[in-house]
Amino acid sequence: MPASPQTSAPPVRFGVVIFPGSNCDTDAHDAVRTFPGVRARYLWHKDTELDGLDCIILPGGFSYGDYLRSGAIARFSPLMDAVGRFAGDGGLVLGICNGFQVLLEAGLLPGAMQQNQKLKFICRLVSLRVENDSLPFTRAYSKGQVIKAPIAHHEGNYFIDRDGLDELEANNQVVLRYCDEDGEATAAVNPNGSVSNIAGVCNREGNVFGLMPHPERVCDALVGGTDGRGVFESVISRVTSGAEL
Amino acid sequence: MTNPTEQKPAYELLGLKAAEYQDICQRLNREPNYLELAVFSLMWSEHCGYKHSRPLLSRFPTEGEAILQGPGENAGVIDIGGGRAIAMKIESHNHPSAIEPFEGAATGIGGIVRDIFAMGARPIANLDPLHFGSLDKPRQRYLLDGVVEGIAAYGNCMGIPTVGGEIHFEDAYEENCLINVMCVGMVEPDKILKARATGPGNLVILIGSSTGRDGIGGASILASAEFDETAEEKRPTVQVGNPFMEKKLLEACLEMRDEGLLVALQDLGAGGLSSSSSEMASKGGTGIDIDIAMIPLREPGMEPFEIMISESQERMLAVVTPGNEAAALAVCDKWDLDATVVGKVTEGDRLRVFQGGEMIADMPVKSLVDEAPTYIVEPVRPGHQVDEPLPEDHYRQPDDLGEVLTTLLASPNICSKRYVFEQYDYTVQTDNALWPGGDAAVLRIKGSPTGVALTVDGNGRKCYLDPCRGGRTVVAEAARNLSCVGARPVAITNCLNFGNPEKGPIYYQFQQAIEGMSEACEALGTPVTGGNVSFYNESFGQAVYPNPVVGMMGIIEDTGKIMTHGFRREGDAVLLIGGARPAVDGSEYQLYIHGEVAGRIPDVDLEKEKSLQALVRQAILEEKINSAHDVSDGGLACCIAEAAVAGGMGAMIDLGKAAFAPGAGPALRADLLLFGEAPGAVMVTAAPEQVDGLRVAAEAAAVPLAVIGRVGGKRLVFSDAGAEVINIPIEAAAGAWGDALEKILEAGV
Numbered sequence: 003m004p005a006s007p008q009t010s011a012p013p014v015r016f017g018v019v020i021f022p023g024s025n026c027d028t029d030a031h032d033a034v035r036t037f038p039g040v041r042a043r044y045l046w047h048k049d050t051e052l053d054g055l056d057c058i059i060l061p062g063g064f065s066y067g068d069y070l071r072s073g074a075i076a077r078f079s080p081l082m083d084a085v086g087r088f089a090g091d092g093g094l095v096l097g098i099c100n101g102f103q104v105l106l107e108a109g110l111l112p113g114a115m116q117q118n119q120k121l122k123f124i125c126r127l128v129s130l131r132v133e134n135d136s137l138p139f140t141r142a143y144s145k146g147q148v149i150k151a152p153i154a155h156h157e158g159n160y161f162i163d164r165d166g167l168d169e170l171e172a173n174n175q176v177v178l179r180y181c182d183e184d185g186e187a188t189a190a191v192n193p194n195g196s197v198s199n200i201a202g203v204c205n206r207e208g209n210v211f212g213l214m215p216h217p218e219r220v221c222d223a224l225v226g227g228t229d230g231r232g233v234f235e236s237v238i239s240r241v242t243s244g245a246e247l
Numbered sequence: 248m249t250n251p252t253e254q255k256p257a258y259e260l261l262g263l264k265a266a267e268y269q270d271i272c273q274r275l276n277r278e279p280n281y282l283e284l285a286v287f288s289l290m291w292s293e294h295c296g297y298k299h300s301r302p303l304l305s306r307f308p309t310e311g312e313a314i315l316q317g318p319g320e321n322a323g324v325i326d327i328g329g330g331r332a333i334a335m336k337i338e339s340h341n342h343p344s345a346i347e348p349f350e351g352a353a354t355g356i357g358g359i360v361r362d363i364f365a366m367g368a369r370p371i372a373n374l375d376p377l378h379f380g381s382l383d384k385p386r387q388r389y390l391l392d393g394v395v396e397g398i399a400a401y402g403n404c405m406g407i408p409t410v411g412g413e414i415h416f417e418d419a420y421e422e423n424c425l426i427n428v429m430c431v432g433m434v435e436p437d438k439i440l441k442a443r444a445t446g447p448g449n450l451v452i453l454i455g456s457s458t459g460r461d462g463i464g465g466a467s468i469l470a471s472a473e474f475d476e477t478a479e480e481k482r483p484t485v486q487v488g489n490p491f492m493e494k495k496l497l498e499a500c501l502e503m504r505d506e507g508l509l510v511a512l513q514d515l516g517a518g519g520l521s522s523s524s525s526e527m528a529s530k531g532g533t534g535i536d537i538d539i540a541m542i543p544l545r546e547p548g549m550e551p552f553e554i555m556i557s558e559s560q561e562r563m564l565a566v567v568t569p570g571n572e573a574a575a576l577a578v579c580d581k582w583d584l585d586a587t588v589v590g591k592v593t594e595g596d597r598l599r600v601f602q603g604g605e606m607i608a609d610m611p612v613k614s615l616v617d618e619a620p621t622y623i624v625e626p627v628r629p630g631h632q633v634d635e636p637l638p639e640d641h642y643r644q645p646d647d648l649g650e651v652l653t654t655l656l657a658s659p660n661i662c663s664k665r666y667v668f669e670q671y672d673y674t675v676q677t678d679n680a681l682w683p684g685g686d687a688a689v690l691r692i693k694g695s696p697t698g699v700a701l702t703v704d705g706n707g708r709k710c711y712l713d714p715c716r717g718g719r720t721v722v723a724e725a726a727r728n729l730s731c732v733g734a735r736p737v738a739i740t741n742c743l744n745f746g747n748p749e750k751g752p753i754y755y756q757f758q759q760a761i762e763g764m765s766e767a768c769e770a771l772g773t774p775v776t777g778g779n780v781s782f783y784n785e786s787f788g789q790a791v792y793p794n795p796v797v798g799m800m801g802i803i804e805d806t807g808k809i810m811t812h813g814f815r816r817e818g819d820a821v822l823l824i825g826g827a828r829p830a831v832d833g834s835e836y837q838l839y840i841h842g843e844v845a846g847r848i849p850d851v852d853l854e855k856e857k858s859l860q861a862l863v864r865q866a867i868l869e870e871k872i873n874s875a876h877d878v879s880d881g882g883l884a885c886c887i888a889e890a891a892v893a894g895g896m897g898a899m900i901d902l903g904k905a906a907f908a909p910g911a912g913p914a915l916r917a918d919l920l921l922f923g924e925a926p927g928a929v930m931v932t933a934a935p936e937q938v939d940g941l942r943v944a945a946e947a948a949a950v951p952l953a954v955i956g957r958v959g960g961k962r963l964v965f966s967d968a969g970a971e972v973i974n975i976p977i978e979a980a981a982g983a984w985g986d987a988l989e990k991i992l993e994a995g996v
Contacts (some may be wrong), residue, residue: 022494022495022583023494025404025405025406028676029675029676032693049841063491066491067404067489067490068491069491092658097745121397122399122401122670123670123672124398124670125669125670154403154672154675156403219677223672225678226677226682
């Protein structure tokens with residue numbers, strides 16, 4: 003094949019994990035591929051080879067059925083050891099919904115997840131306030147901005163103890179909060195009982211981000227909006243700019 | 248205490264009649280052994296054998312140029328162009344859900360989803376029409392919560408969006424809830440799989456769960472008899488679902504499809520291995536040998552008949568060539584699924600069951616699958632059915648019509664179903680362009696400008712008053728719902744929920760409903776692609792309302808032009824298009840305000856209906872209107888209130904201008920104009936400058952059109968003959984409608 007006459011920037015490479023029972027893998031894969039210059043490949047749960055990837059997405063779903071506690075089995079998969087090393091080396095890891103739960107179980111993010119306060123699955127478009135706009139996942143947003151994305155979970159009631167919460171706040175690790183349309187994080191708009199309306203957190207280094215809402219489901223105006231695109235845009239621009247954390 | 252069952256012969260305990268037993272002996276030229284008898288009893292059950300319905304179902308129109316697969320396979324398949332096809336099917340899980348709501352509903356989803364991927368299609372949507380008794384009974388709230396959680400647990404885990412459905416509450420369903428589940432899948436036409444076991448020598452592989460004692464006799468004992476005081480004892484006949492297993496099964500089957508490894512695929516549903524193997528052989532014109540010694544079992548000591556009729560969930564039967572055996576097993580192994588060669592396709596026409604080297608059953612496939620006896624019952628028109636509607640002044644007009652409106656908006660049948668649909672994942676797969684609450688769901692097709700619109704509709708109360716008119720009405724309404732979002736109706740699947748067909752009045756209702764539905768399907772060009780019959784929805788001799796539920800699919804050519812029902816612009820004209828004289832008979836207004844179900848429902852004029860829907864679709868395509876909403880439950884007033892709440896703006900409506908068919912009778916009373924129901928009307932809004940063009944188009948199509956008011960303000964104002972009859976703020980309507988269901992359930996009253 004003839005070489006392209008003009009060498010463009012190297013592609014940004016996403017890896018999308020498939021655990022048995024993952025069901026948002028295709029959605030995440032399709033969403034990132036709507037951005038120019040992106041390559042995406044699936045990672046089977048038994049894979050351990052993550053070479054050449056810029057960002058790993060742990061998608062939503064019910065990994066291994068989640069009959070025990072969400073993510074409790076997935077954390078033991080061979081792939082998660084590799085993801086832990088990848089994150090330890092500063093690689094970008096994004097956990098959405100079940101992926102967030104897996105990251106909590108794996109200890110890559112602080113806190114734990116409980117069942118929703120009303121013990122029912124909730125699927126709803128929610129408003130979210132961006133609390134930290136300096137992450138590789140959030141630079142396309144601005145602090146205080148209100149975005150909309152759907153949640154769809156039975157176990158999204160984020161818990162962390164008082165000290166842990168203080169530490170999260172002190173390190174700017176709370177990334178998203180459930181809020182009303184005006185950006186107020188009130189109890190009335192907390193859909194699941196999460197501590198301090200927390201919808202998404204990052205690790206201290208800022209290269210691992212987990213959130214319950216689904217940004218990949220709001221990447222097209224026809225199916226709910228485009229507010230989720232910023233997450234992927236942020237990653238792409240971070241990788242292409244080559245900035246270090 | 249004597250146990251009368253001890254004297255009954257085995258065939259009777261298995262649900263067969265003496266004459267049927269004689270018939271079986273004749274076909275075998277000997278008496279069947281117990282295993283054979285058990286298999287026959289399943290295959291000749293009403294549920295599997297369609298004994299009372301088969302002769303009448305042939306009335307349905309099933310032909311159409313887009314129909315790639317009509318009734319007879321696991322699901323119907325419709326070509327939607329662009330190298331894509333839609334597979335769809337609806338089924339009931341009424342009896343299991345009434346006994347064990349969570350698992351009954353969950354395994355209902357599991358079964359219908361398997362039907363879809365058995366066709367080689369990837370499931371893209373579920374829709375769930377549910378009917379319960381009144382929520383003032385604690386058991387009904389228990390059933391509702393259990394069923395909804397069961398559907399949610401299974402469908403959400405599978406990653407299939409639940410995009411639509413409907414929920415009715417009425418006393419007729421108190422002992423027999425109706426839990427219907429519809430699944431829709433997408434498949435490339437050249438990848439469609441069939442359940443035809445061809446090629447003698449090919450191998451039969453059982454994939455998925457091991458086989459246990461769950462669901463023994465589900466189809467014969469549970470689904471094919473009325474409920475009585477022993478219903479609770481039937482709980483062990485309900486299966487337990489494992490959606491994680493099914494998700495793996497789905498992915499493995501589609502992977503084997505993509506690799507071209509499958510000769511045929513079939514799910515194990517009602518009747519378990521008996522029906523799946525014999526149906527595959529029947530369709531393939533072959534025989535099948537099954538060796539039950541090869542089947543992975545969940546517990547020791549299972550009898551051969553138990554293994555053959557077990558309805559353990561999450562199992563599929565695949566036929567592969569010997570050369571593809573290793574590759575197929577490797578795919579299953581990748582997905583951590585058990586897969587075992589349990590038999591082979593044979594020359595001839597026998598289903599033979601072996602236990603190791605010993606043959607323990609030998610039955611003719613055709614007799615099992617295609618020759619269950621059929622019964623024709625003398626139809627008897629039910630005593631309650633009348634020829635004349637109630638006089639229009641039969642009920643006194645309530646003094647406060649505003650209060651009637653808020654009462655209806657807060658009634659369980661009309662209020663928002665958010666409490667239910669928020670428990671379903673309706674956004675997964677990222678194709679749902681019209682979230683629940685509108686007239687129909689719309690799924691975009693990635694990489695294509697077109698979309699698929701879906702709706703389910705049933706109206707048992709109207710069918711109870713007149714099953715033929717009711718049958719016409721329900722098909723017409725489903726089509727109207729699709730047209731209101733801009734979709735062209737294409738095909739239906741149906742779930743026919745009725746009482747005991749051995750009774751003349753039930754048989755009459757069944758026959759009449761099929762007649763009405765067939766006429767509407769013919770007129771509207773929406774053939775029947777398959778479906779399901781659920782009889783014996785009776786308890787203690789009391790049947791549910793006759794309830795044919797229609798699932799309809801339509802095509803939207805341009806997903807950029809999907810229409811919604813909420814008001815969109817202040818100052819828009821409100822137009823009523825089509826319509827007949829609204830009646831109290833069979834309406835929500837009659838039930839909720841006057842506490843009765845009586846009279847005769849108005850008929851639907853199918854030719855006018857067709858013109859009306861074409862007109863609405865054209866107006867949407869030409870971008871002449873800003874909203875469209877079917878006028879249905881709760882009449883014009885509820886229709887307008889729903890549009891106002893959805894759009895957050897009010898309206899001023901002159902009821903005098905909404906008087907239908909001027910000159911056809913005396914002026915209608917305000918309550919009937921507001922809350923009366925008649926099929927064939929759509930309320931649309933349009934910019935004032937579009938009205939003349941719409942009027943011209945309506946005249947050309949011979950469809951009535953009236954400008955009845957204007958969108959604007961924050962109140963809903965209806966006036967009649969110059970006097971306001973309703974004037975409420977839209978917050979009052981929104982408050983009544985919005986969380987009524989939550990309030991009822993949380994208050995526990």
